Each structure stands twice: as structure tokens, then as C-alpha cells.
Amino acid sequence: MPVPFEALIPxxxxxxxxxxxxxxxxxxxxxINEGQPPRFGLDRWDRVMLDRDYxxxxxxxxxxxxTAAPSAFSTNSAWNLEKEHL
Amino acid sequence: xxxxxxxxHITTGKFVDPTPAPAxxxxxxxxxxxxxxxxxxxxxxSYCKDYNEDFMLCKEENNDPAHCLKEGRKVTRCAMDLxxxxxxxxxxxxxxxxxxxEKHNQEYYACRKPERTFNExxxxxxxxxxxxxxASNTPVHLRENTIYN
Numbered sequence: 001m002p003v004p005f006e007a008l009i010p011x012x013x014x015x016x017x018x019x020x021x022x023x024x025x026x027x028x029x030x031x032i033n034e035g036q037p038p039r040f041g042l043d044r045w046d047r048v049m050l051d052r053d054y055x056x057x058x059x060x061x062x063x064x065x066x067t068a069a070p071s072a073f074s075t076n077s078a079w080n081l082e083k084e085h086l
Numbered sequence: 087x088x089x090x091x092x093x094x095h096i097t098t099g100k101f102v103d104p105t106p107a108p109a110x111x112x113x114x115x116x117x118x119x120x121x122x123x124x125x126x127x128x129x130x131x132s133y134c135k136d137y138n139e140d141f142m143l144c145k146e147e148n149n150d151p152a153h154c155l156k157e158g159r160k161v162t163r164c165a166m167d168l169x170x171x172x173x174x175x176x177x178x179x180x181x182x183x184x185x186x187x188e189k190h191n192q193e194y195y196a197c198r199k200p201e202r203t204f205n206e207x208x209x210x211x212x213x214x215x216x217x218x219x220x221a222s223n224t225p226v227h228l229r230e231n232t233i234y235n
């Protein structure tokens with residue numbers, strides 16, 4: 001009996017939809033994270049370090065290995081802008 | 087102090103800080119971000135052991151931030167000193183290792199090869215060795231095979 005090729009059409013469609021959406025989702029994730037995979041399993045330490053990285057470099061996932069922090073680092077903390085809670 | 091939240095209720099528009107400027111100038115801070123620090127963590131631990139222990143003991147006495155500023159500045163200076171030395175001697179290997187860490191969610195297990203070259207470079211140039219305290223048999227970073235032992 002010949003292969004029922006009509007049954008493979010929806011299989012191909014579903015695979016194609018999965019593939020295309022997965023491809024675009026991967027591209028979106030890496031473009032947000034500047035070409036790297038996203039971070040996961042972050043605890044409080046990691047979140048605070050990520051915020052510090054952003055203050056040091058200006059980008060979300062940028063890394064730098066300078067000796068001294070730029071002079072803006074001492075004043076660019078967002079906590080200084082926090083409104084008073086009375 | 088029980089939960090951490092990011093600064094979210096911030097003022098909008100132009101903001102002028104009403105608090106007066108501090109009496110002394112701002113001290114220099116370490117300029118390395120999280121991945122280079124994680125990569126050099128064990129070397130910072132062994133190089134700056136005395137200053138770190140001083141700071142931790144001081145904090146144990148009194149957890150007030152103002153109490154341990156002097157020890158904190160020593161810790162910062164020691165770390166900056168080591169970063170300068172690493173930049174002079176082993177910059178390429180360090181960069182390779184921390185870039186690998188950034189690609190793998192900053193997990194050590196995924197980047198053993200660049201770590202090996204970096205550790206060899208640091209040992210030959212700066213005489214610092216990575217030691218995992220309390221490791222039982224072979225430390226995990228020296229095992230050839232981590233799956234079948």
C-alpha cells in the first residue's frame with residue numbers, strides 16, 4: 001500500500017509552526033540579552049548584581065573588568081530618587 | 087529589611103538631591119561586573135583573605151554600615167589591586183573565562199576548559215591557586231570526568 005502522503009501534510013505544518021515560532025522566540029530572547037542566552041534561576045544576590053552591572057556598564061548584560069568604577073557609579077543608584085514614604 | 091525590592095517609586099522629571107554632599111570625597115569602587123568577579127572569586131578569596139576576614143569579624147560585632155567603613159575600604163582596595171594584577175598578566179584568559187560564564191548562566195560546571203587555562207596562567211604568573219575549602223576527594227574543578235567517577 002502506498003504511503004498516505006496526505007497525512008504528512010498536517011504533520012509538516014505543525015512542525016513548521018513549532019519551528020518558526022521557536023526560531024523567532026530564540027532570536028527575541030538573544031536580542032534582549034545582547035547575543036547571550038537569558039539568565040535563569042536568579043535569586044536576590046543575582047538580581048542585585050545584575051542591577052550593579054547595569055549601573056557600571058549602562059547595558060543590561062554588559063560586562064567590564066576595569067579596576068576602578070566610573071565616577072558616575074557613586075551617584076547613579078536609583079535609590080536616591082526613591083520618593084519619601086510618610 | 088526582610089524583602090528586597092528594586093527602587094520603583096522614583097520621582098519623575100528633574101530631581102535635585104536635597105541631602106548635603108558628604109564631607110569626604112567618594113572612595114573608589116571596584117569596576118568589575120559580576121562575571122569577571124565570579125571568575126576571579128577564588129583568587130580574590132585567597133589574595134585578600136586577611137582583609138576579608140577582618141571585615142567579616144567587624145560586621146559580626148556590629149552590623150551597622152557606618153561601623154565597618156574602614157575595613158570595607160581595605161577590602162575594596164585589595165580587590166582593586168588584584169584586578170590590576172590580573173589585567174596586567176592574564177587578561178585574555180580571564181576574558182575568555184568570564185565570557186564563557188556569561189553564555190552559561192554563570193555556572194562554573196559549563197566552563198571548565200577556559201577555567202583551566204585561566205587557573206594555570208594565574209598560578210604561573212601570580213602564584214595563586216584555586217582551593218575549594220572543605221573539598222573531600224578530588225575537587226570538582228580538577229576532575230577529568232564529572233559524570234562517571
